Structures are given as structure tokens and as C-alpha cells.
Amino acid sequence: MEPWRVLVTDGLQDTGISILSKEAQVDDHKGISAEELLKEIGNYDALIVRGRTKVTSEVIEAGKKLKVIGRAGVGVDNIDTAYAKEKGVIVVNAPTATTTAVAELAMGMVFALAREIPRADASMKRGEWAKKEFEGVELYGKTLGIIGFGRIGSTVGQMAAAVGMRIMACCLFRIPETIRIIGGELLMMDDIIEKSDFITIHTPLSDETRGMINAEAFARMKDGVYLICTARGGIIDEKALLDALNSGKVAGAALDVFETEPPVFKELINHPKVIATPHMAGQTNEAQRRASMDIAKEVTAALKGDKLHWKIV
């Protein structure tokens, strides 16, 4: 029998490639264009992507031998999962690998906003000593509203509780035990919006969450609120955020994800009260190693017809 062929299009750490290579022929074609992918995909049994590759219905249609699509990470909003299901193509992800990394970046953003660390550093590098300009706020005793209390949101909750923040969270489905353990409150999203000093977003992008943080939501927030988003671009209405920053309603925003990536809305990125990072929250060496191993094992299991842990469709 011919060996299975696996195409990797957004890079994968060597540990994952080694696991796959024991069972299949692996082609690492990092950065492949959309046109090239359409031409090549017909030769492959499995496709492994991160967030860059758009796995459209056309790609799935062209993948005549395709049995499984693996997402080395969490969000599958770049994969047409409905079409994959229709075509009997399995979609799996590696949802636990990057939880700590994303939560740590979100917490880092909370600290960075409260003390304006990036702006202070930039002023030092310009040769200034602008000590009087920097009076921050303390986190101790402040309320952190967590929208989406799943794996990442609840990990952020534990970290923030450890520095003395009061935790309020809202969640759609299961209510993790964590909220009780950290002495937090489970509330409706409206309450979180109105009562929080800091708001951090950890939901997936869905029909329901797209544009969820809009002008109306900003109007209901406390004056001087801080906003953090490491979840997905599109959940926050970026134009409404810029207006809220300019009016002073929002004292600072830290964003890892954008409606368009790389971002085209430069006025937002360049705003002095915005801290921006290039969709790197899940990108620690440890997290990417775990993601590469998890997705390699899961894709191999799908090819062999073994039991799956993280089947999306």
C-alpha cells in the first residue's frame, strides 16, 4: 500500500513532523499560496494547518483523497467545517496545547495596560526620563470581567485571582468549577460589560460573537475601562473601539487579533493607548511543541481509523 501523504502548510515543530513521518510521507510546504494549495491538495490524505491557511469549500472539494484536516491550535474559523462534514472529511484540532501560553499573554497585557509598560519603554529608548507622565493603576481589588470562561478564560481567572483581582465571568455552556474555587462570580454578559474595570475576551468567533463588543457595549462600560482581546478579530468592532479610545471611555486596549490580519486599520494600531501584538498569544516554544505532537497523533489516529480525542466534525 502507498504511504499516506500529509501536507503541512503553516509550519509544524520537528517533534510533530517526526511523529507523522513514522506513519506517512510528510511534505512541509510552509507559506503555500491559495492557488498552489488548490493544485496540490488532490495528492494528499491529510492537511495540517494553523491560522493562516484558509481551508475553503474549494480546497476541500479539490482534495479528492482528503480524509482529515488537522488544526495545530484551537480556533477552526479558518476551516469550512460544515463543508468538510458534508464531504465526510474529519476535522480535528489541538485545543489544550496553547491554553497556558494564551492566558499568560492575556495576563501580561493586563499588567502592561495598567502600568503603560510599552509606552514607558519607548520613551526611555527615545532618551527621555518622563517619570511624571506615568501614573498607573493597581490590579489588586480591581474587577476583571472574563467573557468566555472556557479553557483560556478560566486559566486567566486563576492567574488574576492570584494577584488579588475580583473575577466576574460569563459563559455560554458548561460552568467550570474554577469560578467557585477562585471566589469569582458568574454573571450575565450585560453585568460584566457594566461592572468591570478590565474586560478580557476568550470566546470563539461565531455568528453570535461577531461584533459583540460594539458601540452600544462600549457606551455601557465604566469610564476608563481597559480591554484585552487575544481571542479573535471580528469580536470587537474596531471602529467603535477607536471611537471609545478617542473619547476616553476606554483607557487602554491590548489586542493580539484583528479583523484583518495583518491589520490594515493603522489608526487603531498606532493609537497611543493601544498595545498590539501579531497574533502570537499561542506562540511559545512549549505550546507549539505540544500542539505539534497533539495534532500529529490526532491526524495519525484519524488516518488509521483509531479513537479520536478532539474531533470537531
Ligand SMILES: NC(=O)c1ccc[n+]([C@@H]2O[C@H](COP(=O)([O-])OP(=O)(O)OC[C@H]3O[C@@H](n4cnc5c(N)ncnc54)[C@H](O)[C@@H]3O)[C@@H](O)[C@H]2O)c1
Ligand atoms: N490569539 C491566539 O493565538 C489564540 C490561541 C488560542 C485560542 N485563541 C482563541 O481563543 C478562543 C478560546 O479558546 P479556549 O481554548 O478557551 O476555548 P473554549 O472552548 O475552552 O472556551 C470558549 C468559551 O467561550 C464560551 N462562549 C462561546 N460563545 C459565547 C458567548 N456568546 N458568550 C459567552 N461565552 C461564550 C464557551 O461557552 C466556552 O466556554 C478560541 O476559540 C480561539 O479563537 C486564540
Ligand SMILES: O=C(O)CC[C@@H](O)C(=O)O
Ligand atoms: O496558529 C496560529 O497561527 C494561531 C493560533 C490560535 O489563534 C488558535 O486558535 O489556536
